Amino acid sequence: MSVKANLSPSEKRLPEATVDLDAIEAGTSLWQDAWHRLKKNHLALISFWVLIFMGVFCFIGPFLSPYDYRSNDLEKTLLSPSLQHPFGTDDLGRDQLTRVMVGGRVSLGVGIIATTVSLLIGITYGASAAYIGGKVDAAMMRVVDVLYALPFTIFVILLMTIFERSIVLLFIVIGAVEWLTMARIVRGQVLSLKKQEFVEAAVSLGYSTRRIILRHIIPNVLGVVVVYATLTVPAVMLLESFLSFLGLGVQPPMPSWGSLIKLGADNIQLFPYLLIIPALFFSLTLFSLNFLGDGLRDALDPKSSKD
Amino acid sequence: MPILEVKDLKTYFHTRNGIVRAVDGVSFSVSRGETLGIVGESGSGKSVSCYSLLGLIPQPPGRIEGGQAMLDGEVDLLSASEKTLQGVRGKKISMIFQDPMTSLNPYLRVSTQLVEALRIHEDLTKKESLDRAIKSLEEVGITEASTRIQFYPHEFSGGMRQRVMIAMAMITHPELLIADEPTTALDVTVQAQILELIRERQKANNSAVILITHDLGVVAGMCDRINVMYAGKIVESGTADDIFKNAQHPYTVALQRSIPSLGSKGKPLYTIPGLPPDLSRPIPGDAFALREGITSGGKWDNTPPPLRQVSDTHWVRESDVILPPLEEVLDG
Amino acid sequence: MLKFILRRIAQSVLVIFVIITVTFFMVRFAPGDPFSAERKMPEHIKQRLMEHYGLDQPLMVQYGNYLGQLLKGDLGPSFTETRSVNQILKASFPVSLELGGWALLIALCIGLPVGITAAVFRNTFADYFPMAMAMIGICLPTFVLGPILALVFGVWLGWFNVSGWFIPADRVLPALTIGLVYAAFIARITRGGMLEILSQDFIRTAKAKGVPFIRIIVLHTLKGGLLPVISFLGPALAGIISGSFVVETIFQIPGMGREFVSSAFDRDYTLVLGTVILYAVLITAANLLVDIVQVILNPRLRFEDS
Numbered sequence: 001m002s003v004k005a006n007l008s009p010s011e012k013r014l015p016e017a018t019v020d021l022d023a024i025e026a027g028t029s030l031w032q033d034a035w036h037r038l039k040k041n042h043l044a045l046i047s048f049w050v051l052i053f054m055g056v057f058c059f060i061g062p063f064l065s066p067y068d069y070r071s072n073d074l075e076k077t078l079l080s081p082s083l084q085h086p087f088g089t090d091d092l093g094r095d096q097l098t099r100v101m102v103g104g105r106v107s108l109g110v111g112i113i114a115t116t117v118s119l120l121i122g123i124t125y126g127a128s129a130a131y132i133g134g135k136v137d138a139a140m141m142r143v144v145d146v147l148y149a150l151p152f153t154i155f156v157i158l159l160m161t162i163f164e165r166s167i168v169l170l171f172i173v174i175g176a177v178e179w180l181t182m183a184r185i186v187r188g189q190v191l192s193l194k195k196q197e198f199v200e201a202a203v204s205l206g207y208s209t210r211r212i213i214l215r216h217i218i219p220n221v222l223g224v225v226v227v228y229a230t231l232t233v234p235a236v237m238l239l240e241s242f243l244s245f246l247g248l249g250v251q252p253p254m255p256s257w258g259s260l261i262k263l264g265a266d267n268i269q270l271f272p273y274l275l276i277i278p279a280l281f282f283s284l285t286l287f288s289l290n291f292l293g294d295g296l297r298d299a300l301d302p303k304s305s306k307d
Numbered sequence: 308m309p310i311l312e313v314k315d316l317k318t319y320f321h322t323r324n325g326i327v328r329a330v331d332g333v334s335f336s337v338s339r340g341e342t343l344g345i346v347g348e349s350g351s352g353k354s355v356s357c358y359s360l361l362g363l364i365p366q367p368p369g370r371i372e373g374g375q376a377m378l379d380g381e382v383d384l385l386s387a388s389e390k391t392l393q394g395v396r397g398k399k400i401s402m403i404f405q406d407p408m409t410s411l412n413p414y415l416r417v418s419t420q421l422v423e424a425l426r427i428h429e430d431l432t433k434k435e436s437l438d439r440a441i442k443s444l445e446e447v448g449i450t451e452a453s454t455r456i457q458f459y460p461h462e463f464s465g466g467m468r469q470r471v472m473i474a475m476a477m478i479t480h481p482e483l484l485i486a487d488e489p490t491t492a493l494d495v496t497v498q499a500q501i502l503e504l505i506r507e508r509q510k511a512n513n514s515a516v517i518l519i520t521h522d523l524g525v526v527a528g529m530c531d532r533i534n535v536m537y538a539g540k541i542v543e544s545g546t547a548d549d550i551f552k553n554a555q556h557p558y559t560v561a562l563q564r565s566i567p568s569l570g571s572k573g574k575p576l577y578t579i580p581g582l583p584p585d586l587s588r589p590i591p592g593d594a595f596a597l598r599e600g601i602t603s604g605g606k607w608d609n610t611p612p613p614l615r616q617v618s619d620t621h622w623v624r625e626s627d628v629i630l631p632p633l634e635e636v637l638d639g
Numbered sequence: 640m641l642k643f644i645l646r647r648i649a650q651s652v653l654v655i656f657v658i659i660t661v662t663f664f665m666v667r668f669a670p671g672d673p674f675s676a677e678r679k680m681p682e683h684i685k686q687r688l689m690e691h692y693g694l695d696q697p698l699m700v701q702y703g704n705y706l707g708q709l710l711k712g713d714l715g716p717s718f719t720e721t722r723s724v725n726q727i728l729k730a731s732f733p734v735s736l737e738l739g740g741w742a743l744l745i746a747l748c749i750g751l752p753v754g755i756t757a758a759v760f761r762n763t764f765a766d767y768f769p770m771a772m773a774m775i776g777i778c779l780p781t782f783v784l785g786p787i788l789a790l791v792f793g794v795w796l797g798w799f800n801v802s803g804w805f806i807p808a809d810r811v812l813p814a815l816t817i818g819l820v821y822a823a824f825i826a827r828i829t830r831g832g833m834l835e836i837l838s839q840d841f842i843r844t845a846k847a848k849g850v851p852f853i854r855i856i857v858l859h860t861l862k863g864g865l866l867p868v869i870s871f872l873g874p875a876l877a878g879i880i881s882g883s884f885v886v887e888t889i890f891q892i893p894g895m896g897r898e899f900v901s902s903a904f905d906r907d908y909t910l911v912l913g914t915v916i917l918y919a920v921l922i923t924a925a926n927l928l929v930d931i932v933q934v935i936l937n938p939r940l941r942f943e944d945s
Contacts, residue, residue, distance in 0.1 A: 145650075146650070146653070146654055146657070150654065150657070150658060150919075151658075151877050151880070151881075151918055151919060151922050153877065153878075153880075153881035154880075154881070154899075154915055154918055154919075155661075155662075155665075157884070157899075157900065157903060158662065158665055158666065158903055158911070158915075159665070161669075161900075161903035161904055162665065162666065162668075162669035162903070163669065234778070238780055241780060241782070242780065242782065242881070242885065245780075245782045245885060246884065246885070246888070246900060258782075261780075261782060261783055262782065264786070265782060265783075265785070265786035265889065268786045268787075268789070268790050269790065269794055272790065275783070275786060275787070279779075279783045279787075282780075282783070283775075283778045283779055283783070286777075286778035287774060287775075287778045290774060290777065290778060291774070361847060363843060363846060363847060392849075393849045393850075393851060394849065395849070396846070396847055396848060396849035397847065397848035397849035397850075398849060401847070401848075402844075402847040404840065404843070404844060404847075406840060409839060409840040409841060410840045410841055410843075410844045411841055411844065412841040412844075412845070412859055412863075413841070413863070413938065413939055414859075414862040414863045414936075414937065414938060415858070415859070415862075419858075423845075423848065423850060424848050424849070427848070427849055427850060427851070427854075428849060459938040459939070461938070461939055472844075475848070
């Protein structure tokens with residue numbers, strides 16, 4: 001249709017501000033966009049690799065260690081770090097390196113599983129409330145409000161002191177604390193999406209409800225969920241270690257980073273390495289989770305507070 | 308003598324993706340009592356050029372690369388200190404913005420916000436300021452002003468909020484009012500009222516007005532002179548008559564054709580094909596010619612087209628774009 | 640607005656009631672009783688003790704009695720000590736209150752200015768450095784920070800005692816341990832809130848009016864920017880309280896936190912309940928206050944009563 005002068009194709013056209021309509025419709029360009037942004041965030045990337053390292057260290061490490069986390073050796077108690085025992089030994093002669101690895105398994109495990117539990121409950125609850133809307137929604141959120149006001153730490157402590165200390169109870173209790181926030185966030189996100197223009201546009205274009213939910217609502221909610229899940233894990237880990245510190249967490253001889261820190265705190269004057277090493281691992285993991293979560297949040301929200 | 312004379316303003320944004328030449332050599336002027344309209348699509352640089360005048364561009368990544376903006380022949384706004392600019396803002400040059408819902412501080416009462424400009428720029432007592440503020444509300448058509456001035460912004464409707472913004476802008480009797488898309492966020496019925504209000508306030512203060520908009524319809528009734536911008540440059544400049552009766556630049560013509568009311572009922576609407584250019588790449592010639600779907604003779608593809616004078620009041624940038632006739636576009 | 644306050648008060652009372660009830664039954668359902676922890680006791684003596692304390696009566700009756708006593712302000716006797724619960728709490732509550740108060744003060748006095756500065760000077764050193772420090776604060780739990788502070792300032796430098804609550808200087812390390820962590824939270828939240836406001840259109844309007852920078856920050860930004868911190872104060876208080884459990888253990892402080900934890904272990908029902916009730920009242924009152932302050936500060940909330 002159009003006739004152009006004799007110019008090479010590359011010069012003829014101006015690069016246009018392109019808009020990928022298909023991608024917008026699918027809601028997936030959000031992810032590609034976010035991935036690009038995330039890749040540029042060096043802190044978040046470093047955190048990601050640190051976490052990978054922690055994962056390998058804690059879950060695969062113990063298989064590579066010559067020691068068992070339980071084996072006492074009362075002749076080798078409280079040794080400083082050495083080639084034989086890179087992290088030293090504790091008051092029962094157990095190798096600290098192995099114990100830190102296994103402790104990490106527990107702490108990270110609790111973190112992930114409890115977060116997953118709270119995720120599942122929270123998403124179901126929040127999405128249902130938002131989707132059903134109206135009075136049911138109001139009632140459901142009222143329940144959340146009342147529950148939110150309860151001092152959960154106190155109940156958690158009570159529960160853990162009172163009942164059999166099992167790891168399952170630990171998961172349930174911690175998950176029960178965190179689901180409230182997740183429910184609120186998911187509900188808020190779904191509600192705001194419901195009102196947003198692109199949903200109305202999709203409806204007016206005649207898309208089926210299923211398509212709307214799958215291609216428009218879920219990708220957007222998923223973003224928020226991923227961010228908060230990443231930020232919930234460290235909160236859960238803190239809670240678990242807090243309980244362990246009070247003696248209410250996992251029972252010995254099973255270590256967790258919290259109980260290792262407690263031991264270290266008790267011995268801080270003479271054997272600071274018992275505190276510093278587990279504390280370092282714990283804090284580093286929390287750090288990384290927080291930075292990664294922050295990075296994800298900034299990457300997924302174009303109006304980030306960074307710029 | 309014009310109250311504002313801008314010469315060769317260049318504002319670039321240094322972003323991670325390249326240098327965006329938002330305003331690339333723009334010159335214009337406006338005199339007291341006169342209304343200048345700046346028309347263009349989003350991204351044409353119309354807002355950025357005016358924000359640059361008041362130093363409202365975030366300085367990283369934005370930067371004023373060159374030019375001069377003489378206020379009343381005395382101060383060059385583009386090289387003035389922040390202190391000088393603060394004295395000019397809200398006093399000699401006032402600005403109102405597009406979205407009255409977000410442009411007023413929801414945490415402060417209207418009275419506080421109205422009185423503020425007076426407290427900063429003039430030496431009045433509290434009572435005097437408040438009285439003036441009430442009067443300014445009445446001038447923009449808000450009844451029961453003395454009670455309502457104590458309200459918070461969200462207690463007003465959108466149209467009324469824009470009136471409050473106008474009152475806030477005019478309370479210091481500025482010499483120039485810059486209105487950035489003042490009616491875009493409002494209902495059509497309210498739009499006319501607001502425009503009328505601006506015109507009336509302008510007359511009362513003998514101010515100059517720069518009206519920024521993408522809507523040619525808005526400009527038709529209000530403006531004495533009009534500048535049409537595209538891709539950071541002015542492509543046509545003239546009086547309202549010049550532009551509407553004798554448009555020379557193809558882009559201006561295309562804009563006029565796009566006005567829905569001018570088309571015949573039942574026929575599909577005229578649209579300009581393609582999209583505005585990516586300003587982060589340098590544009591070697593006529594930006595409009597290089598737009599996708601636009602045909603041109605190719606003369607200005609690699610050379611920046613110069614301005615040509617059509618009459619005393621009318622200038623146009625050279626362009627040999629051939630607009631698709633109405634029917635052809637509709638197939639594409 | 641009055642309707643709002645009354646409704647919130649009613650809600651708070653309900654919440655406290657729920658807490659009391661849940662705790663009461665939770666503790667009772669636990670295996671064990673107050674007397675089996677210490678030493679093996681002959682069955683008939685135990686029976687006598689149970690009768691004496693009314694523990695042999697049906698649970699609902701005990702519940703009713705307890706509530707009745709509660710209304711008279713009597714929290715009952717302690718099963719592990721000779722003092723009554725009222726007496727125990729009277730002695731330990733002020734200690735914890737003081738600890739929490741100092742911690743909160745530290746948190747606010749450090750967190751707020753740091754957060755505001757970071758927002759005003761964003762993306763400069765004054766932003767990156769404090770925020771990095773803040774991140775450390777968030778990731779260092781109190782039970783790590785406490786012993787480290789005790790080691791450095793107590794043992795190595797010898798400036799402070801590492802335990803006890805006798806001289807004024809004893810307050811410093813424990814309060815810092817909790818306070819610094821919450822300062823970190825507050826700094827981040829303040830920064831976030833301020834940045835959120837600073838990116839709004841009405842700040843551009845203020846600038847276009849010629850409002851000087853300091854005035855923009857103080858008058859136009861603070862009110863809205865501090866709102867998130869205010870709503871954080873509710874959970875912050877709850878956090879400070881749980882932080883006190885740990886800190887009181889580490890620094891050997893005779894506060895309520897220690898009482899709570901040990902009473903839970905010992906199944907000292909009344910003491911547990913007493914401490915929980917006091918905490919519940921505290922937290923609920925704090926949440927109520929925070930909600931009211933929020934409504935006062937944010938004009939948009941005042942009219943959404945429906």
